[in-house]
Amino acid sequence: MTSRAVQYRRFGGPEVLEIVEREDPVPGEGQVRLAVRAAAVNPLDWKLRSGAMAAADAPPEPRVPGFDVAGVVEAVGDGVVDLAVGDEVLGKSVGGAYAEKALASVRGLTRKPAGVSWEVAAALPVVATTAYRVLALLGLDEGDHTGTTLLVDGAAGGVGVMTVQIAVARGATVIGTASEAHQDDVRALGATPVVYGEGLADRVRAVAPQGVDRAVDTAGKGSLRDLVELTGSPEKVLTIADYAGAQELGVTFSSGGDPDVETRALAEAVALVADGRLRAPAVVTYPLEQAGQAQDDNQYRRVAGKLVLLPS
Ligand SMILES: NC(=O)c1ccc[n+]([C@@H]2O[C@H](COP(=O)([O-])OP(=O)(O)OC[C@H]3O[C@@H](n4cnc5c(N)ncnc54)[C@H](OP(=O)(O)O)[C@@H]3O)[C@@H](O)[C@H]2O)c1
Numbered sequence: 645m646t647s648r649a650v651q652y653r654r655f656g657g658p659e660v661l662e663i664v665e666r667e668d669p670v671p672g673e674g675q676v677r678l679a680v681r682a683a684a685v686n687p688l689d690w691k692l693r694s695g696a697m698a699a700a701d702a703p704p705e706p707r708v709p710g711f712d713v714a715g716v717v718e719a720v721g722d723g724v725v726d727l728a729v730g731d732e733v734l735g736k737s738v739g740g741a742y743a744e745k746a747l748a749s750v751r752g753l754t755r756k757p758a759g760v761s762w763e764v765a766a767a768l769p770v771v772a773t774t775a776y777r778v779l780a781l782l783g784l785d786e787g788d789h790t791g792t793t794l795l796v797d798g799a800a801g802g803v804g805v806m807t808v809q810i811a812v813a814r815g816a817t818v819i820g821t822a823s824e825a826h827q828d829d830v831r832a833l834g835a836t837p838v839v840y841g842e843g844l845a846d847r848v849r850a851v852a853p854q855g856v857d858r859a860v861d862t863a864g865k866g867s868l869r870d871l872v873e874l875t876g877s878p879e880k881v882l883t884i885a886d887y888a889g890a891q892e893l894g895v896t897f898s899s900g901g902d903p904d905v906e907t908r909a910l911a912e913a914v915a916l917v918a919d920g921r922l923r924a925p926a927v928v929t930y931p932l933e934q935a936g937q938a939q940d941d942n943q944y945r946r947v948a949g950k951l952v953l954l955p956s
Pocket residue numbers: 686687688770771774797798799800801802803804821822823824825826840841862863864865867883884885898899900942945948949
């Protein structure tokens with residue numbers, strides 16, 4: 645059987661993405677094949693497509709972009725006992741999610757509650773698992789963190805929205821940066837909003853006279869020096885988006901975590917979304933054919949929220 649996928653064979657702008665008809669991928673050991681219902685766009689997708697993160701001039705073979713996926717199990721590989729054909733799941737794909745059919749490791753999947761839509765399910769994996777990881781690395785893991793003030797730089801983004809809400813639920817006082825346009829959105833999450841950019845440290849001090857205990861850069865726009873100044877130490881700061889800045893200032897850069905821990909975090913997040921205790925990022929959907937447009941809209945912030953591709 646064949647099905648449609650988005651792929652690229654060379655690095656470049658959104659024009660390198662093409663829709664192809666390909667053989668359905670065959671699940672290996674511990675993997676399942678999903679009939680994809682929704683796949684989300686993450687900044688990493690267009691960073692990889694651009695070639696900015698590559699050592700060579702072109703990918704060695706055609707690549708299908710995308711990590712976040714939600715869909716129905718339609719085939720199982722050897723050794724799969726926890727999932728069966730017909731199960732509805734969400735998680736991280738292996739080998740690309742912008743497709744009608746995608747592979748995923750069972751370790752990277754969790755079940756989709758009936759009350760969570762396909763597009764919301766697809767929007768969650770990367771942002772939810774990253775938020776849980778960030779908070780654990782900053783010492784704000786499960787438990788009561790009343791009395792701790794956390795600064796989230798990039799609070800209106802996918803990772804920021806999740807990080808703010810979970811930190812607030814754990815009792816922390818949260819200050820979140822966003823553009824003027826998204827100040828109310830950040831306030832609605834339970835944080836004190838501050839406009840990002842030049843003069844950030846002074847604006848934060850004005851709303852946090854008690855000081856800032858921990859800070860995370862989820863935007864990668866050059867704020868690390870301010871975050872170190874505000875917390876008093878690079879050890880109290882984390883970034884997920886500024887590798888060079890982290891190297892320069894001695895800040896920890898986090899790029900991934902233990903897959904089993906991440907999947908447990910995803911299961912918890914989707915359960916909280918299902919019962920209304922955690923708000924998923926706002927979702928905007930695109931047909932699969934408009935994958936390039938969706939990546940561009942995310943990269944240039946033409947459309948806010950989590951951009952999700954629907955294969956049909
Ligand atoms: N290392 C990891 O494990 C990991 C995991 C996930 C994501 N990431 C990276 O983290 C970054 C954010 O990902 P995302 O999915 O949250 O992206 P996103 O949903 O596209 O959000 C990006 C946010 O950045 C904000 N922003 C823009 N300019 C800013 C500035 N100068 N200062 C502070 N914030 C600014 C925007 O706020 P406004 O909308 O208000 O302008 C926007 O909400 C990306 O670089 C991504 O690659 C890393």
